[in-house]
Amino acid sequence: xxxxxxxxxxxxxxxxxxxxxxxxxxxxxxxxxxxxxxxxxxxxxxxxxxxxxxxxxxxxxxxxxxxxxxxxxxxxxxxxxxxxxxxxxxxxxxxxxxxxxxxxxxxxxxxxxxxxxxxxxxxxxxxxxxxxxxxxxxxxxxxxxxxxxxxxxxxxxxxxxxxxxxxxxxxxxxxxxxxxxxxxxxxxxxxxxxxxxxxxxxxxxxxxxxxxxxxxxxxxxxxxxxxxxxxxxxxxxxxxxxxxxxxxxxxxxxxxxxxxxxxxxxxxxxxxxxxxxxxxxxxxxxxxxxxxxxxxxxxxxxxxxxxxxxxxxxxxxxxxxxxxx
Amino acid sequence: xxxxxxxxxxxxxxxxxxxxxxxxxxxxxxxxxxxxxxxxxxxxxxxxxxxxxxxxxxxxxxxxxxxxxxxxxxxxxxxxxxxxxxxxxxxxxxxxxxxxxxxxxxxxxxxxxxxxxxxxxxxxxxxxxxxxxxxxxxxxxxxxxxxxxxxxxxxxxxxxxxxxxxxxxxxxxxxxxxxxxxxxxxxxxxxxxxxxxxxxxxxxxxxxxxxxxxxxxxxxxxxxxxxxxxxxxxxxxxxxxxxxx
Numbered sequence: 001x002x003x004x005x006x007x008x009x010x011x012x013x014x015x016x017x018x019x020x021x022x023x024x025x026x027x028x029x030x031x032x033x034x035x036x037x038x039x040x041x042x043x044x045x046x047x048x049x050x051x052x053x054x055x056x057x058x059x060x061x062x063x064x065x066x067x068x069x070x071x072x073x074x075x076x077x078x079x080x081x082x083x084x085x086x087x088x089x090x091x092x093x094x095x096x097x098x099x100x101x102x103x104x105x106x107x108x109x110x111x112x113x114x115x116x117x118x119x120x121x122x123x124x125x126x127x128x129x130x131x132x133x134x135x136x137x138x139x140x141x142x143x144x145x146x147x148x149x150x151x152x153x154x155x156x157x158x159x160x161x162x163x164x165x166x167x168x169x170x171x172x173x174x175x176x177x178x179x180x181x182x183x184x185x186x187x188x189x190x191x192x193x194x195x196x197x198x199x200x201x202x203x204x205x206x207x208x209x210x211x212x213x214x215x216x217x218x219x220x221x222x223x224x225x226x227x228x229x230x231x232x233x234x235x236x237x238x239x240x241x242x243x244x245x246x247x248x249x250x251x252x253x254x255x256x257x258x259x260x261x262x263x264x265x266x267x268x269x270x271x272x273x274x275x276x277x278x279x280x281x282x283x284x285x286x287x288x289x290x291x292x293x294x295x296x297x298x299x300x301x302x303x304x305x306x307x308x309x310x311x312x313x314x315x316x317x318x319x320x321x322x323x324x325x
Numbered sequence: 326x327x328x329x330x331x332x333x334x335x336x337x338x339x340x341x342x343x344x345x346x347x348x349x350x351x352x353x354x355x356x357x358x359x360x361x362x363x364x365x366x367x368x369x370x371x372x373x374x375x376x377x378x379x380x381x382x383x384x385x386x387x388x389x390x391x392x393x394x395x396x397x398x399x400x401x402x403x404x405x406x407x408x409x410x411x412x413x414x415x416x417x418x419x420x421x422x423x424x425x426x427x428x429x430x431x432x433x434x435x436x437x438x439x440x441x442x443x444x445x446x447x448x449x450x451x452x453x454x455x456x457x458x459x460x461x462x463x464x465x466x467x468x469x470x471x472x473x474x475x476x477x478x479x480x481x482x483x484x485x486x487x488x489x490x491x492x493x494x495x496x497x498x499x500x501x502x503x504x505x506x507x508x509x510x511x512x513x514x515x516x517x518x519x520x521x522x523x524x525x526x527x528x529x530x531x532x533x534x535x536x537x538x539x540x541x542x543x544x545x546x547x548x549x550x551x552x553x554x555x556x557x558x559x560x561x562x563x564x565x566x567x568x569x570x
Contacts, residue, residue, distance in 0.1 A: 122455060123455070123458065123459065123462070125349055142349075142352060142353075143353075144349075144350070144353060145346050145349050145350065146452065146455055146459075164452055164455075164509075165346060165452075165456075165509075166346070166349070166350050166353070167484070167509065168350070168353060168354075170353065179353075182353035182354055184354075184487060184488060187507060187508070187509040187515060188451075188452065188509045206451075207451070207507075207509040207513070207514070207515050208515060209515075229549060230549070230550070231549060231550065
């Protein structure tokens with residue numbers, strides 16, 4: 001009996017095992033997604049899209065890929081079909097839907113149950129929630145001016161939205177369906193990430209060259225981490241699955257910063273390529289991946305050694321990166 | 326806002342965009358902001374926290390004398406005269422407009438430039454494209470140096486007010502002059518006001534052969550943004566400004 005159960009489990013797990021070790025890189029220059037097999041470190045497919053590809057996320061089951069696409073030159077009020085969240089079936093690599101969200105979609109987050117997308121609307125000063133099953137807007141909330149980065153808490157209750165002109169962070173309570181707090185942060189906040197336990201919120205500020213560490217429950221500022229004397233241009237941020245490391249990519253400085261989450265100190269500065277904006281970490285925390293916009297590649301970083309151990313050429317001007325579990 | 330002087334329309338639109346953004350921010354944080362035209366600088370309405378001044382050297386001197394005890398903060402967005410940053414400097418007077426000294430240095434670092442500008446509609450990095458798009462969508466014309474300066478002046482004021490939770494001019498001036506205070510003007514580097522003459526540190530742009538060139542150019546990684554932007558204009562050691570003499 002026990003042997004049969006084990007066999008059934010093995011069968012049930014097989015599709016997930018196949019989906020492991022794949023990176024998806026959005027390329028804003030070549031309007032596509034590079035699919036990278038991380039075992040062989042090769043591009044195994046390129047998925048052509050209707051526009052400039054930026055924000056990118058996988059569904060919780062790794063079966064669906066969402067990519068924000070837009071026109072190369074945003075036109076206020078444009079009705080171009082390129083302005084969409086494009087939905088891709090990972091198994092067939094085919095586009096299965098395009099959800100219209102605002103005139104220039106860039107960053108968004110997916111709730112942990114995969115049911116809703118929260119997207120920032122840069123020219124509207126709002127964040128929109130979209131039902132992934134229907135593609136319909138279910139809520140639009142006023143946030144800061146020129147909203148950008150969106151993060152969702154691991155329990156799915158809280159959404160954090162950065163805004164670049166007002167230097168603010170808006171916190172949405174999904175239970176109440178409203179913005180419950182607004183905080184001032186450093187200059188030009190680009191991205192946010194919650195720690196896996198939901199206790200901390202990390203916000204990068206591109207012009208200040210800092211990372212704000214915020215208590216996700218009280219919203220108090222715990223610490224401001226200054227990167228490269230404030231001269232880094234941090235954009236993407238991700239937290240390792242065990243919560244011990246925070247990884248930030250430094251844009252124009254070409255560096256990946258590894259931060260110890262306990263001490264909030266930078267423990268390594270790793271040169272990864274030209275203008276890294278996107279960053280992802282493997283499910284086991286052993287590798288960190290960066291999308292390097294001006295060197296048209298992704299870097300593979302050994303998280304224990306804090307050094308680049310591989311590179312894969314991708315499309316033109318890679319922007320974001322996600323890795324399947 | 327003083328509504329006379331060159332480029333008054335462009336500056337008015339820049340200030341108005343700034344006020345509209347301040348109103349958006351007040352939806353999140355409370356408070357409020359209003360743009361009040363001041364046709365006659367000799368007749369200043371009461372309860373004005375700050376003035377965006379777009380006028381002559383003489384008028385700004387007069388305003389600065391009138392605000393010597395801190396009745397208002399004055400943002401000079403037009404007059405480039407070095408004298409306002411030197412002998413006629415004042416503790417509540419701040420300069421978003423570049424000084425003549427900065428413009429001279431910029432010309433020397435970019436010889437052959439057709440023009441030195443504070444802003445251009447063709448700028449696109451560091452969110453310059455979104456600011457240009459926002460302005461064009463709102464007013465149907467390009468954001469110019471004049472409109473950028475007025476927009477930035479209002480932004481620096483409302484952001485100071487939010488950070489200090491006050492509209493009191495002494496509080497605003499205190500925040501504007503702190504060593505740690507910096508602002509984002511969509512120019513890619515943190516901008517700040519020099520403590521010795523209240524001049525805004527900022528990039529200028531040289532139009533050379535149909536292209537825009539940052540001035541100053543190409544920082545070495547070792548130099549901080551503050552030191553880098555101080556390559557334009559009067560240094561602390563050379564200033565003739567004495568705020569408290």
